Amino acid sequence: MAGEDSSENEQVLIPDILQANDWRFGRFATYVIILQIITFLIIFLDDNGLISLNLRGLFTFLFYSYVPGLVLLRVLRMHRLGGVLTTLLSVAASVAIMMFTGLILNLMYFEMNGSLPFTFNTIVNGLTVIFVSLLLLSFITNRHYCDRPTLDISPFITAPAFALYSLPLLAILATYLLNGWNIAWLQIVLIIAIAAAVMALLIKRVPSQLYPVAVICIALAVLFHTSLVSRFVVEWADISFEYWSANKTLIDGFWTMDSPNRTDSVLSVTILAPIYNLLTGLDLNTIFKACYPILFTLVPLGVFHIARERLDSRGALLAAFLIISGEVFFTEFLGLARQIVAELLLMSVVALLLNRSNMSINKIILTWFLALGMIVSHYGLIVVIMPAAITSSILFLLLERRSLTASTVVKLVGSAALIFIPPIMWYGNISGSAVLNSMREHIEQLFDGSLSIGLYEELIPILSLEHSHHLWPVFIMAILASVLCICGLAKLISSRHELDDWVRSYVALATPFLIYIFIAFFDTKIFDFITIPRFLHICLLFTAPLAVFGTLSIHKLLKKFISSENVKRPTPIILGAIAVVFFLTVSGIGNSLVGSPLPTELDLVGSDAPNHNDGSFIAAAFAVEKGIDAGRIYADAHRAYLLHLLSGRYDPLFGRDAPPLHSSRNTHYFLSSENLEGMIWLENPNYYRINKNYVPIGESFTDRLLIIDKVYASQESELYYKKL
């Protein structure tokens, strides 16, 4: 790593708790057992009302999201990985352990008449058995390893560090003001503070240990400033469907493996969220709004880690910020818990593959374990990864042709088999093969070209601002990133020296995703499971370091042709400035300056994102409990999400100009919020769940309501019953 800055402060060294897996076994075992005891004691005291401030939630979440994976790393003799990679792998492995433990308990319940799996006692017992078993295994396999990694904590108690720690706290306070009083100025201050922090970190050197902390704090602040909007989950993408999939597991006490919904087929939602709920005592709203975003911060951290293999900390921070600054990162992803988990596991797999140590069998086992976790976490990501993995394997074989061994080929073929066979087996058996059938149909459509929209029909209208304005900045950034990536790739490949292991592996991994970006320009529906911004986000996970490489190579090139006096500013700062401006634009600061409609995170009341108030929430809870025998509970497009997350019932009102007048009996109509002021969100019959029409509720519909039974009323909501 070039250009690191050493702290001038006096060092304060403590044993490195982030690399506790490297400690002497006795010390390591004592450490993790004490943490486990503390967790149990906190749960015990919390159950009796003696713990406040959600301390139980925080501690149990951190423990179960970190420690089991750390013990697994010890079992697999994964050492000297550094604090960042150890943290990434520990969290990813812990998440995978929790998902598979839940799956095993669920299978035991169905196949061996075991106890009801998703209860507090069963989950705690199951995870404790796994924890103790892993600890015993680590004693058997790895009790002799001993190292004394130390951590200098002096950079973590400096002014820049405290400033970084303050960002997520500021986000919590800013959303508190927005939620309670719709006051957004603190949100604007926060966004500007984040932008300033990024620029400051790019311009001024700080101790290198602070950069990963910066990635986490900035990512967390960016995520919290949207995820904590409203007391309930905001429907950015599929959150009501994911919420219900998790809620159903909790209500039933087990996971129904043959439920036909897509979100019911992934363990990242159906098992992980209920496990967090039971362990932490936090409700599902908090888990989706706080816990999953915390996990998501490790995705840019993974990009940072990958980039830091070749760039200095500032370049790596910039690569991570390219991910964070994308609008999709802090909006759409908050409604995609399954992709958050899958990407966390993906980044840990990539980081492992690019790790410069030998591909020992233990490393392969861990890679496969994490890859299996990724497979059962999200089908959409797997569909994207499959072709890229094949291309990467072929590229890797070509690049490694001089030093190719039989074992390398076997490992590659094995990994390719792992990418194909388990997803087919999993999604072929779970949820009545609904997901696999969708995949098959999609592939058929891809081959017969019926999904292909093409350059003329889609891209040119987007770029010429004829429609889909929201995609325009995405495409512009994608084009810029592509150009920089090509320069970066050219720089890496055209090196005078022979390509080293890392470069060969990285080029093999990143190139397919660079190709993907170009394909996406010509075929915007290449992957039906994933929207185009999400697809480009996945590509950027692999190519962001390339973009920074490209910037550096352009900078060097300019230096050759232009006198150095005219190229004063290092280009990472220029790229950083572009990314910061892009971030300020997509986060709504630009809108507030020019008076355009504001996004939800800046205007909770006036925005069009489906969010719910307390009155709507309790009325919906009333409707689903007391109206359980109704054939349907119709609601407008936004309130239908609310009913769905509470009961799994999803009966939106469809229409373009006015709500429909149904003739069926035994139906409820649920009205809330803007409905009571005469407006309604209708699902567009053609673009279901994508486009919605905001129209006046109309006299015909109002008159219809006046002649049926009105069975519930509050200042926020009403429920009607049609019996005739």
Added chain:
Amino acid sequence: MIGWGRGWFATGLIISIISILASVVADGAISSLIFLPVLIIFIGLPIVHFIRNIRTIPNWRIIPISFLIGLIVTATILSLNIIISSSSDHVITVASSISAVLNGIQLILLRNVRSAKLKYFDKKTTVAASIFITLLILVAFTIVQPFPSKPLTEFYILNEDGKTTDMPYHTSTGGVVNLTVGIANHETRTIEYHVQVWLAEMGDRTDPNSTRTMYYLDNHSVTLNHTPISLSGEWLSQYEFDYNVEIPTGVSGSLRLWFFLFADEVPVEYDDLELLTNHYDEGLSLIEKAHEREILSLSILLHADKGA
């Protein structure tokens, strides 16, 4: 880094005493909040200080060990309390008392010992740390005091089985319609509610403006305290009463049974009306207010046969 001198034990003693007082006079949430620093630091810190006289403990381990000791002591007290009295009523009082005694002893033992000179942060770091701690306290406040909900009242009717479906329709003159009426007060203050029941004869059940008569049937009053909104996803009732409506003699055909809810007091124009009497104008103005959502209202459609 940080000197663990008398100031810490004095603070521990003061907070422990406040915690004892809070456990006696304040509610559970506040007392557990004040107890938190006692649990995390001040039970364990004096004990760690005793241990430090025997063996060396690095500075960075003091808070984690204090926290562990605090947890163990509190959990032990809780376990004994559960065994003895099957409750956790006095745990905070006892644990805080122990903390006060231990911190007091340390204060006495250290009365002649000069505290180690503290090493302070530089000015910039001190300012940044102060801002961070202030934000941390404010965030803790947001957890203790979530942003407020809009005040509201829930008003509903249920059928005999406690559901909103299968609402009664066919009845007869003199027949009885059995319903449950419910109210929940989330207005953040105590309110006296008045439910007025009216029966309208309709010219045409499909025409909301065809009301021909408005019989004032009954009034039901109740005073309800504020109850917080349950945000767990499980709906909770506060107050319900069974209401059996007898269709008055001479009233038949398409009917609409109205329930109007008044908070605090019934407006003068609708107060003291004679029961079982047609008050068409007053009733119609109530319907208008209900349509404009100026008052909370419920209504169900009925059809009464003449002959029964």
